[in-house]
Amino acid sequence: MSEALIEVSRVSKSFGGVVANHDISLTVAEGRITGLIGPNGSGKTTLFNSIVGYHPIDAGSIKFEGREISDLNVQKIARLGLVRTFQQTRIYAKMNCLENMRISIAHRNAAWGDMFAKYPPAVVERAEQLLEFVGLYAKRNLVAGSLSFGQQKLLEFAMALMNEPKVLLLDEPTAGINPTLINGLIDRLQRANRDFGITMFIVEHNMRVIMNMAEHIYCLAHGELLAAGPPEKIQNDKSVIDAYLGAH
Ligand code: ADP
Ligand code: MG
Numbered sequence: 001m002s003e004a005l006i007e008v009s010r011v012s013k014s015f016g017g018v019v020a021n022h023d024i025s026l027t028v029a030e031g032r033i034t035g036l037i038g039p040n041g042s043g044k045t046t047l048f049n050s051i052v053g054y055h056p057i058d059a060g061s062i063k064f065e066g067r068e069i070s071d072l073n074v075q076k077i078a079r080l081g082l083v084r085t086f087q088q089t090r091i092y093a094k095m096n097c098l099e100n101m102r103i104s105i106a107h108r109n110a111a112w113g114d115m116f117a118k119y120p121p122a123v124v125e126r127a128e129q130l131l132e133f134v135g136l137y138a139k140r141n142l143v144a145g146s147l148s149f150g151q152q153k154l155l156e157f158a159m160a161l162m163n164e165p166k167v168l169l170l171d172e173p174t175a176g177i178n179p180t181l182i183n184g185l186i187d188r189l190q191r192a193n194r195d196f197g198i199t200m201f202i203v204e205h206n207m208r209v210i211m212n213m214a215e216h217i218y219c220l221a222h223g224e225l226l227a228a229g230p231p232e233k234i235q236n237d238k239s240v241i242d243a244y245l246g247a248h
Contacts (some may be wrong), residue, residue: 004050005030005167005199006082011060011070013046013170015135024060028167030080033193033200034213036041037069037207037234042146042220044203045079050086053077081166085173085215091152091159093145094177100144104159111187130158134188141195154188168192169200174206182206184215211235 002196004027013021021043028034036044050057053074062070085235103120125220131137134154139147144155160168173189174182180241186209192198204210207244210217211231221243227234234240 002029002031004028005059005065006201007066008047008051008062009061009063011047011050011062011201012217013043013050013059014058019223021057024223025224026218026221026228028086028199028201028224029216030191030199031197032216033190033202033214035210035231036201036203036209036220037205037217037240038226042243043223044220045171046223047220048057048084048171048201048203052082052169078163081164082169083160083163083165083167085156085160087172091144091156094143096143097131097140097147098124098127098135100155101153101159101162104162111143130161131155133161133191135156135184148178148181150177150185153177154185156191156200157185157188161196161198167199167201170200170202170204172203172205174204174209182209188224207235 006028008024009019011024012019022055024047038044049055051062051075052067053072057070060070061068063079064077064082069080091104095103127233128137128140131140134157136151136155136158138150144152149154152244159172170189174185177185189200190213194198202210202214214231217229217231217234219223219237221239226243227237227240229237
């Protein structure tokens with residue numbers, strides 16, 4: 001058994017009268033890919049937001065590397081190595097790919113300013129290597145807005161990697177991507193996990209994708225944890241099947 005890098009214990013979160021997460025406990029094992037599934041509105045994004053400090057939780061505890069983080073803000077948590085991507089892609093359409101890579105770490109050193117030329121050569125080199133890694137090196141000087149949606153997702157992934165995360169939380173990484181490009185993205189995610197040792201916690205609607213990638217899967221329904229286990233078990237779990245059939 002590998003260690004729990006993230007430990008969520010009895011977490012609840014409501015918005016007004018809406019209970020988005022109720023009494024959720026789960027762990028994300030170090031070095032592994034863990035999946036989070038559930039019908040629309042079941043509370044997946046809310047749980048991600050709670051973990052990364054986007055909003056305070058109402059009850060429970062969230063630990064990262066054994067340390068309580070539920071009282072820390074987004075910036076502090078990101079600095080610990082916990083980085084997320086969004087369901088909606090967040091890139092700067094009018095900037096080129098290299099500039100987007102720079103922006104993703106600009107907060108680290110105010111002296112760097114907005115001139116990539118002032119950044120340490122190692123940082124620029126890393127940006128180029130990561131663009132190469134996601135297959136965008138040839139497009140490094142093109143504005144991000146000219147990329148296809150799938151390429152923008154890859155750029156966003158490379159931007160997240162610039163922050164050298166220990167854990168990446170990915171919210172529906174394949175959503176809206178042309179099916180022919182999905183395999184390329186999956187391959188990059190798996191290589192980042194295997195070769196860079198990045199732990200991943202992934203919300204994914206595409207069952208084929210998550211069943212292939214994740215070693216362990218949690219399923220939410222109506223804000224509560226419905227089932228947990230390896231893909232083979234989740235795939236055949238009657239409560240999971242019913243939750244999905246009931247939702248569509
Ligand atoms: P999922 O990501 O699984 O689709 P969400 O976590 O986005 O689900 O939403 C869970 C529930 O919480 C939904 O009923 C949603 O409408 C509600 N919710 C999420 N964020 C907010 C918010 N900021 N304000 C009010 N309600 C919210
Ligand atoms: Mg969501």
